[in-house]
Amino acid sequence: MSDDSSMPTDAVAVVGMALRVPGADTPEQFWQNVRDGVESIRFFTDEELLAAGVAAQDLADPAYVAGVGESSYLQHNLLAHEGLVERIGAFQSALGNDKDFMPTRVSYKLDLRGPSVSVQTGCSTSLVAVHMAAQALVNGECDVALAGGATVNALQELGYRYEEGGVLSPDGHCRAFADDAGGAVPASGAGVVVLKRLDSALADGDVIHAVIRGTAINNDGSRKVGFTAPSIEGQADAVAEALSVADVDPATVTYVEAHGTGTRMGDPIEVAALHHAFGDTGADHRCALGSVKTNIGHLDTAAGVIGLIKATLALRARELPPSLHCDSPNPGLALTDGPFYVNTELTPWQGDVLRAGVSSFGIGGTNAHVILEQAPQRPPAGPGRGRQVLPLSAATPTALDTAAAELAAHLRERPQERLDDVAYTLQCGRRTLPYR
Numbered sequence: 001m002s003d004d005s006s007m008p009t010d011a012v013a014v015v016g017m018a019l020r021v022p023g024a025d026t027p028e029q030f031w032q033n034v035r036d037g038v039e040s041i042r043f044f045t046d047e048e049l050l051a052a053g054v055a056a057q058d059l060a061d062p063a064y065v066a067g068v069g070e071s072s073y074l075q076h077n078l079l080a081h082e083g084l085v086e087r088i089g090a091f092q093s094a095l096g097n098d099k100d101f102m103p104t105r106v107s108y109k110l111d112l113r114g115p116s117v118s119v120q121t122g123c124s125t126s127l128v129a130v131h132m133a134a135q136a137l138v139n140g141e142c143d144v145a146l147a148g149g150a151t152v153n154a155l156q157e158l159g160y161r162y163e164e165g166g167v168l169s170p171d172g173h174c175r176a177f178a179d180d181a182g183g184a185v186p187a188s189g190a191g192v193v194v195l196k197r198l199d200s201a202l203a204d205g206d207v208i209h210a211v212i213r214g215t216a217i218n219n220d221g222s223r224k225v226g227f228t229a230p231s232i233e234g235q236a237d238a239v240a241e242a243l244s245v246a247d248v249d250p251a252t253v254t255y256v257e258a259h260g261t262g263t264r265m266g267d268p269i270e271v272a273a274l275h276h277a278f279g280d281t282g283a284d285h286r287c288a289l290g291s292v293k294t295n296i297g298h299l300d301t302a303a304g305v306i307g308l309i310k311a312t313l314a315l316r317a318r319e320l321p322p323s324l325h326c327d328s329p330n331p332g333l334a335l336t337d338g339p340f341y342v343n344t345e346l347t348p349w350q351g352d353v354l355r356a357g358v359s360s361f362g363i364g365g366t367n368a369h370v371i372l373e374q375a376p377q378r379p380p381a382g383p384g385r386g387r388q389v390l391p392l393s394a395a396t397p398t399a400l401d402t403a404a405a406e407l408a409a410h411l412r413e414r415p416q417e418r419l420d421d422v423a424y425t426l427q428c429g430r431r432t433l434p435y436r
Contacts, residue, residue, distance in 0.1 A: 008247050010138040012212040013201035013375075016194030017309050022187055022296045028413045031313040033295060035346055037322045040296050041185055043172055066172060106146065114142025120301075122362030123259070124217075125149050127304025130193065131215040131368055137197050148192030149302035167263055167363075174298065175325040176260035176291035177267050177333060177342045184261045187297030191305040193312075207421065208375040210312040213355075214246025220365030228363050230266050235273035238367035239357065243277065246371035248355060251281035253371070255320060255349070255356040256340070257311040260291025261298060268332035270359070275338050288343035294324035304360030304368060311356045315374045318349045388423035393433040400435045 017027045023040025024030035033040060044066045100118045107116040115136050119129045126149025133145035169175075169183040201208055218241070220234030243250055259270055271289070278287070292303075292310045299306055314321055326342045335341055354374040361367045392407065394400035411417065 007198060007211065007373075007376075008213060008245075009199075011198040012134045012137055012195050013198045013206065013208045014193050014210045014212065014308075014312055014372075015196050015201050015206040015208055017192070017209060017312065019189065019191035019306060019309055021189035021191070021299065021306060026413070027309060027313060030309070031317065034292065034310055034313070034321045035317070035319060037324060037346070038295065039173070039324055041172060041174075041187065102150075112142075112146070114145070121366035121368075122364050123298070123300055123303055124360040124362035124366050124368045125301035125304065126191065126306075127308065127358065127360035127368035127370060128217050128362075128366060130195070130212070130305060130308060130370060131217050133195050134212055134215050137195060143196065143200065145195045146192055147195060148190065148305045149299075150190035151188055151300040151302045152190075153186065153188045165264075167261060167266075169262065173325055174260075174262045174291070174293045176258065176262040176294050176323060177271075177289060177329055178262065178326040179328045179330045181262040181264060181267060181330060183263050184293050184298035187299055189296065189299040189302050189306060191299075191302055191309055193305060193308065202376070205421075207417070208378070210315045210375055211373045212370055213248060213373050214242050214244070214371045215369070216241035216245060217366065217368045220367070224365070227365075230269045230361060231365065232269050232273045232276060234365060235270060235359070235361060235367050236276040238369045239274060239277035239359065242357070242369040242371050246373075248371060248373075249281075250278040251285045251339075252351075252353065253278075253287060253355045253357050254285075254351055255288045255290070255311065255314065255343075255354075257307040257314075257356060257358045258289050258291050259303075259307075259359045259361045260289075260293055260323070262291070262293065264330070264332075267330055268334075270361070271333045271335070271340060274340060275334070278339065281339050285339040286341065287339045288320050289340055290321065290323035290343050294326075304358070307360060308358050308370060308372070311358050311372050314349065315354050315356060315372060318354065318374075320347045320349045322346055388419045389427065390419075390423055391426050391430075391436065393430070393436040395433050395435070397435055 019027060019030055021030060021040070022042065023033050023038060099120070103116045103118050106112065117132060119125050119132060121128045126147070129147040129149060133147035136142050137145055167183050169185050171182070172185055174184045175181040195212070196206060198211055216238050218234060218238045220231035223233045224231040243253075256274060260267065292307050296306070310321070320343050322344050323342055326344055329335055329342050356372045358370040358372060359368070390407065392400060392403050394403050411422070
């Protein structure tokens with residue numbers, strides 16, 4: 001494997017990111033929360049839960065946690081209203097709510113003509129989508145790809161019942177890698193990344209946030225104690241294959257954004273798989289571990305892409321953000337036997353070429369891993385014009401005022417962004433509306 005900074009010919013650039021997660025509507029807000037160690041999991045009061053229809057006897061049950069329920073918008077928000085589906089039509093209701101039609105609806109709205117695929121692999125869905133998008137780019141099936149995932153829980157103010165040995169936390173906190181870890185917390189959120197082949201992104205002068213050097217997916221098969229259990233061999237194979245595709249020495253990877261659900265079974269298996277995949281990387285190698293689930297909960301199908309965005313933002317900032325609630329690591333992780341450690345404080349990310357791994361593992365055994373590298377240094381901009389024209393238009397005066405305020409906020413949050421790029425997007429990437 002190579003340990004220099006030469007890129008493989010099939011490298012893919014992350015040229016855009018968007019998300020909405022607990023506590024943040026933009027990548028910048030999200031990164032500020034993550035680097036500051038903010039836990040954005042919301043707990044509901046008894047009054048809120050009672051108003052939402054939770055029975056009083058459930059509130060008195062110590063196994064009942066305040067959190068969120070299953071994704072059930074169609075069932076609870078549409079079917080619960082008598083006659084609504086009949087007025088809309090069952091077919092139209094299905095088109096608007098079935099997960100299989102979301103990618104094709106986006107393609108229709110944005111006139112996207114490449115592969116439009118709905119991916120469903122449980123918790124690893126969105127990182128598998130990133131893998132498939134990268135493959136489509138490398139194979140020439142498209143020039144730009146959108147990949148991501150969304151999980152929306154309609155029953156926001158209902159909780160869940162804790163089960164001993166299950167995947168859900170007993171107290172509403174996710175303590176990934178901790179000795180007192182008890183599971184994750186379900187949450188709602190969405191994320192998407194915009195991908196291009198690296199050579200195309202460089203030629204087009206795109207802002208590159210990070211580079212995907214390699215990806216891999218596989219399945220555990222029957223190499224585990226049960227269908228829902230994780231597998232050391234399956235996870236290790238996926239990580240090792242991604243490292244091989246990326247053509248990098250594991251000793252140059254210094255951060256892993258882990259699946260990290262915080263279960264007594266899952267965490268030790270995940271770290272054991274990393275040990276197996278990385279092998280002997282030398283006494284001087286140190287690799288931090290973290291999990292965004294400790295900040296925002298488990299976003300199910302959207303979890304993988306949010307982890308990818310977190311790692312991308314960390315690479316861009318050259319900082320390792322803290323993973324929360326791990327004062328005492330699980331001794332079963334065997335952290336003294338290798339390079340891995342749980343990073344619990346914000347620290348500078350040192351190194352000439354920064355690289356990270358991102359893992360997402362789905363119940364049922366579909367594993368995904370991505371190797372990320374810091375973006376290549378962008379050449380300094382030429383002198384350009386002293387002033388730039390930033391055209392704005394909207395359908396109403398109020399919408400125009402809102403657009404102006406949002407643009408101002410966008411520029412304030414991104415002082416590093418080149419104004420000529422913003423001007424080009426506004427001049428060439430927007431249709432003209434009546435109020436300008």
